[in-house]
Amino acid sequence: MSTGSPSKSRSAAPDGISTFKGQERALRADRLGTGGLLLSVLAATAPLMVVAGVMPTTFAVMGIVGQPLLFVVLGVVLVLFGIGYAEMSRHVHNAGAFYAYISRGLGGTAGASAAMVALVAYNALQAGIYGIFGFEVAGLLATYAEVTVAWWIPALVALAVVGALGWLKIDVNARVLGVLLVIEVALVVIFDVAAIADPGPEGLSLHPFNPDTLSGAGVGTALCFCIAAFLGFEQAPVYAEETSRPHILVPRVMFLAVGGTAAFFAFSSWALTVAAGPGGIVPAAQEQSAGLLFFLTEPRLGGTFTDVLHVLFVTGMFAAMLSFHNVVARYAFAMGREGLLPSAFGRTTGSSGAPGTGSLLQTAVSAVIVIAFALTDDGPDGDPTAPVLHLFTWFGNIGALGVILLMAAASLSVVVFFVRRGAAGTQGWRLVTSALAGLALVVIAFYTVKDFDVLVGAGPGSSLSWILPGIIGLAIVAGLVQGLVMKARAPEAHARIGQGNEAFQLEKEAESRSS
Numbered sequence: 289m290s291t292g293s294p295s296k297s298r299s300a301a302p303d304g305i306s307t308f309k310g311q312e313r314a315l316r317a318d319r320l321g322t323g324g325l326l327l328s329v330l331a332a333t334a335p336l337m338v339v340a341g342v343m344p345t346t347f348a349v350m351g352i353v354g355q356p357l358l359f360v361v362l363g364v365v366l367v368l369f370g371i372g373y374a375e376m377s378r379h380v381h382n383a384g385a386f387y388a389y390i391s392r393g394l395g396g397t398a399g400a401s402a403a404m405v406a407l408v409a410y411n412a413l414q415a416g417i418y419g420i421f422g423f424e425v426a427g428l429l430a431t432y433a434e435v436t437v438a439w440w441i442p443a444l445v446a447l448a449v450v451g452a453l454g455w456l457k458i459d460v461n462a463r464v465l466g467v468l469l470v471i472e473v474a475l476v477v478i479f480d481v482a483a484i485a486d487p488g489p490e491g492l493s494l495h496p497f498n499p500d501t502l503s504g505a506g507v508g509t510a511l512c513f514c515i516a517a518f519l520g521f522e523q524a525p526v527y528a529e530e531t532s533r534p535h536i537l538v539p540r541v542m543f544l545a546v547g548g549t550a551a552f553f554a555f556s557s558w559a560l561t562v563a564a565g566p567g568g569i570v571p572a573a574q575e576q577s578a579g580l581l582f583f584l585t586e587p588r589l590g591g592t593f594t595d596v597l598h599v600l601f602v603t604g605m606f607a608a609m610l611s612f613h614n615v616v617a618r619y620a621f622a623m624g625r626e627g628l629l630p631s632a633f634g635r636t637t638g639s640s641g642a643p644g645t646g647s648l649l650q651t652a653v654s655a656v657i658v659i660a661f662a663l664t665d666d667g668p669d670g671d672p673t674a675p676v677l678h679l680f681t682w683f684g685n686i687g688a689l690g691v692i693l694l695m696a697a698a699s700l701s702v703v704v705f706f707v708r709r710g711a712a713g714t715q716g717w718r719l720v721t722s723a724l725a726g727l728a729l730v731v732i733a734f735y736t737v738k739d740f741d742v743l744v745g746a747g748p749g750s751s752l753s754w755i756l757p758g759i760i761g762l763a764i765v766a767g768l769v770q771g772l773v774m775k776a777r778a779p780e781a782h783a784r785i786g787q788g789n790e791a792f793q794l795e796k797e798a799e800s801r802s803s
Contacts, residue, residue: 325537325538325541326541326544326545327466327469329541329542329545329611330469330545330548330549333517333518333519333545333549333608334417334472334604334605334607334608335469335472335473335476335549335552335553335556335604336472336475336476336597336600336601336604337417337420337601337604337605337608338517338553339476339553339556339557339560339581340578340580340581340582340597340601341420341578342513342514342516342517343355343517343553343556343557343560343580343581344560344573344576344577344578344579344580344581345513345573345577345578346358346510346513346514347560347569347570347572347573347574347580348570348573348574348577349513349742350506350509350510350513351506351570352501352502352506352507352510353495353496353501353561353566353569353570354496354497354498354499354500354501354502355496355510355514355557355561356496356497356554356555356557356558356561357496357497357498357499357501357502357554358502358507358510358511358514359514359517359550359553359554359557360497360550360554361511362511362514362515362518362550363546363547363549363550363551363554364550365725365728365729366518366546366550366725367543367546367547367550368721368722368724368725368728369695369698369699369721369722369725369726369729370539370542370543370546371718371721371722371725372699372702372703372718372719372721372722372725373389373542373695373698373699373702373722374538374539374542374543375539375702375706375715375718376389376392376698376701376702376705377538377539377542378538378539379392379705380392380786386402386406386694386695386697386698387399387400387402387403387406387619387622387623387694387785387786388622388786388787389698389701389702389705389786390402390694390697390698390701390786391785391786391787392701392705392786393700393701393702393703393704393705393708394697394700394701394704396771396774396775396782396783396784396785396786397768397771397772397775397782398697398701398768398771399771399785399786400628400767400768400770400771400774400785401763401764401765401766401767401768401770401771402694402697402767403619403622403623403628403767403785404628404763404764404766404767404770405690405693405694405760405763405764405767406619406690406691406694407616407619407620407623407763408686408690408759408760408763409686409687409688409689409690409691409694409760409763410612410615410616410619410687410690410691411616411650411653411654411687412683412684412686412687412690412759413519413612413683413684413687413688413691414609414612414613414616414650414654414687415653415654415657415658415679415683416679416680416681416682416683416684416686416687417605417608417609417612417680417684418443418446418447418609418654418657418658418679419439419443419658419661419676419677419678419679419680419683420605420676420677420679420680421442421443421446421602421605421606421609422439422440422441422442422443422444422446422658422676423439423676423677423680424598424601424602424605425439425442425443425446425602426438426439426441426442428598428599428602429442432595438662439662439676440658440659440661440662443658443662444655444658444659446606446609447651447654447655447658448651450606450609450610450613450651451613451647451648451650451651453610453613454610454613454614454617454644454647454650454651455644455647468600468603468604468606468607469604469607471600471603472600472603472604472607473552475593475596475597475600476552476556478589478593479556479559479581479584479585479588479589479597480555480556480559482585482588482589483559483560483562483563483584483588484559484562486563486588487562487563487565488562488563488564488565488568489565489568490565490566490567490568491562492562493561493562493565493566495561495566496557496558496561496566497558508731508732508734508735508738508739509735509736509739509742509743511732511735512685512688512692512732512735512736512739512743513743514553515688515692515732516684516685516688517549517553518546518549518550519687519688519691560580560581560584563584563588564580564584572584581597582594582597582598585597613647613650613651616646616649616650617643617644617646617647617649617650618643618646619646620633620643620645620646620649620650621633621634621635621636621643621645621646622634624645624646626781626784626785626786626787627774627778627781627784627785628770628774628785632645633645633646633649657679657683658679661676661678661679677745678744681743681744681745682744682752682756685736685740685743685744685756686756686757686759686760688736689733689736689737689740689757689760690760690763692729692732692733692736693733693760693764695725695726695729696726696729696730696733699722699723699725699726699729700722700726702718702719702722703719703722703723703726706718706719707719736757737757740752740753740754740756740757741753744756771785
């Protein structure tokens, strides 16, 4: 492919997909090793945001002491999911990951639906974090600089910075993510050790790991809260095209991410129960809310450490935003390359090889959502934080539901893919693990929809309980319709859904032979 001006030279591709000279439709390989890929994936889990935000919320809302055991259970489920998912990654290398896998197993129409769900879900997750980020930064400025700003100002500044970094090379982003992640994890580990060294009134109790703590109502909904903490590990295949050995690196990173995340969160949530006491953790979480971690660190590690932890809480959210931004950009790139979005999204930025148009799309979507919430009223009760907290909880749970459904569909796709290839015998144990994981994920998705009012803090009769999950439902239907229309009008393009760079390489070879 020549490097002429894109404005002057265009070659026709089959089914109306255009290729501009000088703009690649394949992401640059050999840009990520194990370390860079692992850091990019783990950054999305935002460990400090989970420890300071998700864990206290789960204790407070669900009243379940056995949260550490929930993380162990979810770790097992996601390892089971990862076995088949990782094996699939050896056969499919596509920045579209979820939808590419689903396409290969369940067909192009299902893949088109999965692509739309992924685009909506990850955009929702990203937009939600901007809300809580802006709120926390505004609080820090008020506390330490005595400067009062509206939450949406730091949110929009962060949005602009993340958008700019989206145009840079992925290895630059990986370094940014890595530094923030390592410091974040180190501070949480310091708290964990301090809590064990100076336990609460009940001592080093292992009661939170007792299965009896999970009896009764609310366990299914608590699983919904906790599974959101793992979101990010499934992103490893999104970067497959940018690694030199995706069949080795992607599975390795996935299992490192799942195993490490499960152990880290189980241990850290246990440390919270040790610091407050198993009998006191729920009332403490209900009283302190997102301030629980900081409330427990100050008497053990001092005010300076707690202040640093507050700052790292913010930088950890920034790392998560950067990671989700990269994922959305790559999904848009993959969809544009295959005709599910306009072809402009399927080309990389010439200077960096990054999916620049997809990056702009993510920035624009987030900007519209943040501005929309910034323009809303203070809420019916006059609470100025209402739009912020709504943005974070509403969109965070919309995104989590979408990813849970994608993982369930991917589990089914793994089974169908290998059965159709006649590999059911050789891959038998992987198919069993995928089926078990898929069943567990369907159960979690059911409870997510059933108790969505609890997840977003709405009343039992609130219309939000069906409007918000309905957004994912609309994405499913819209994708199915798009896939069916494409199958009827452009069957060759429909057949390429999920093929990614493989189809592009075949197309290039055909063009070279014809010339």
